[in-house]
Amino acid sequence: MAQELFPSSFKCDCGHESHFFENTVKEMKRMSQNKKVRLGDDSADNHHTIVFYRGQVIHVICPNLGECIISDFE
Numbered sequence: 157m158a159q160e161l162f163p164s165s166f167k168c169d170c171g172h173e174s175h176f177f178e179n180t181v182k183e184m185k186r187m188s189q190n191k192k193v194r195l196g197d198d199s200a201d202n203h204h205t206i207v208f209y210r211g212q213v214i215h216v217i218c219p220n221l222g223e224c225i226i227s228d229f230e
């Protein structure tokens with residue numbers, strides 16, 4: 157299962173890890189209170205997108221696997 161790795165990284169089902177600045181993730185969570193927001197991982201050729209909603213990370217969109225639910229946030 158995809159996972160949120162505190163404080164500001166995410167691991168996809170495919171094993172890819174996306175790393176962001178902690179302040180970036182905090183801002184995305186704040187912005188996602190009333191709407192879905194997306195945060196792109198621009199690393200090289202393995203482009204993942206993290207989706208936030210209602211202050212939580214809900215899934216990661218994987219270039220290989222599609223939408224992966226992030227299951228074990230607390």
Ligand SMILES: [Zn+2]
Nearest residue numbers: 168170172218
């Ligand atoms: Zn992936």
